[in-house]
Amino acid sequence: MPPTPCALCNASRALIIRPKNHQKLCKACFISLFETEIHNTITANSLFSPGERVAIGASGGKDSTVLASVLKTLNERYNYGLKLMLLSIDEGIKGYRDDSLQTVKRNAVQYEMPLEIVGYDELYGWTMDQVVSQIGKKGNCTYCGVFRRQALDRGAARLGIKHVVTGHNADDVAETVMMNLLRGDLPRLARATSIVTASAASEIKRSKPLKYAYEKEIVLYAHHKGLDYFTTECIYSPEAFRGSARTLIKSLERVRPSAILDVVRSGEDMARLVPAEVSGGHRGGKDVIVNEGEAEGDGGCGSANGRASGGEMADMEKQLLENDGARDNETEITVNGHKHDPNCNKSNRMPKKLRKQQMGKCARCGYLSSQDICKACMLLEGLNKNRPKTQIQVSVEEEDSSPTLTRRMEGLTVIPGHQT
């Protein structure tokens, strides 16, 4: 049997079957097609403006490495006029982040981009390892996710950059759509699919140029371009919901490869169906939703590989059951009491459901928040409450290790009056 020629150039031998549509392509055509598609995404959504300084949220993983490589290529090929740099977050997870940061450092040299690393310990006074040792392996993704969102913004602010691009791919977005349907999280459903998310006060916008790129194609691209990336996944427990949604998306992809994009499309369409009161923000133009900047949803580190612990789902199940119980009781009473006013209980419940998010600034750190105190400060407060013991030990035993102390002090000044 003669080798199949590439479906595009008809000259070279086809080596790659495109995961998206099973098109048979040669290596060169696949790489140029992949790049062109991302170029299309960028131009169609006018993601960048000439001369803009853009930070690439780089973890050293395949997505952000491919993103950095493609953006560099496209920036040179199409003269975007962008000034690109890498921004990494050091969560402080030994055996995971320290290794992947080495990859990022190599990438910075390979792509000739400046690199900035922002650490959880310097921002919050806590590394993820410390957080996990305190609260255990369950539920620590919430901390990590909340901290990371702020850390990215703060890192960008430090660099004086107003635009951060992240490596979220189509699989991630599709996963988030399914996850938010399962969780019943309409506000996030409304904003998770938008390619650009801008927050009203922090002035730092985020975008996902790889939003329509399949994870499998990203891996193929990285492989055929010989990119240097880091493959180990986060060692701490993943979110159950994301794990469940991820397994589902992968099965869907097997049944119908287009399903991932179809879910993304559905998600975009559904976002327009979410009542405006819930979506918590007005629409700022095509596909841009002005919001709190929590676009990725809780956690969202995307490393949950189906090893769902189930704890989170079980918790939610329990909570929902309690809600149900309460509502059933409530309804029974209302029905008995006001038999002639069936709308009564409905109107009672509506305002609670459709509460609009009011944006303001955190009273402690000044970060954008819908509450008086932002989520990161709330979480920190919880952590710090249990800390005094260790802190005293640290200050007594390591009196001369001033860097640690100053860092601690910084951590304290960020959140004044934490021991209330």
Add this chain to the structure above:
Amino acid sequence: MKYVATKVLKRLETNKLRGGFKDPQRTLLVPISFGVSSIVLLHVLNQQLSARAEAGRHSGYNLHILFVDESAVLKHAFLPDLLDMLKQRYPSHTYTVVSLEDYCDYDFDFDLPAFADARTNGHGVLDKITRFKRILSSLPSATSRADMIEILRRRLIIAFAQKHACDSILFGDSTTRLAEKTLSETAKGRGISLPWLIADGSPSHGINCTYPLRDLLRKELGAYVSMTLPPLTPLVCEAPSQTPTSSKETTIDGLMTQYFESVEQNYPSIVANVVRTSGKLLAPSILEDIDACTLCGCPIANMSWGGDQLDSAVPRLADGSGSEHGKAICYGCARTV
């Protein structure tokens, strides 16, 4: 027992379908599949009607039972005995059987140009079943075929209701089924039509569709069926949910059924939560001047979309004659055909 009946009737009440004393007698269409859900729905409605009749009260509504015969596309044949049993048990209602391929007899525009060659075989017009089977076999995958059958059944039921001047259609979908539908339609790129497909009182196609069993899980209905006196079990005939051996036969709908089977087992509230959530989605206002999809009849909200990576706007199927005005179909259907 009482719980199930109350949940169902409360839904009817909120949708103002119970029929008050002064209201004119309504006709409600109840499509049945001999699945657990539709049999329970029929049983509960029948109970209410007979209780009212005993009390000498105004019944409020009539039931018209519709069975869609899908033996043309299913492996197992339709059992006429079952229908007779049902008629014996609930004798006071009107019963009709239509076949899936009978859609040709209803005047909804369905024949896409793409299916034009299915109509003839060069010698003359083919009969309904052959034509229908040809359309199905022209579809690219098992998912598409299952999707097409689903769409056809729904449109057939709605067309039937309109033809027979029914006031409302009561679908027997359980919470579990609705949650399955939500996620599988999402996966098929039809997120935009969810409000039309699963919301109560949705204005789709000019007739009111209601899902009175939307608060009940499939396993609850399964328990109910065996607890009634006499049990309803002999009336239920469901194809066992088997896992297809080859991945070619797997459908998105089938996958979702499996998925929710396991979710329902462990996290029933999450199933209900999905349905509540999707129920909150708003149907886009009619003002937007949306075309209806030729295939599924749901509104088309096609706009240039980044995911296509093309400059394609509305996917239109070229008309058979090559004229410029093809028939518009929605994104989800474009994926299916």
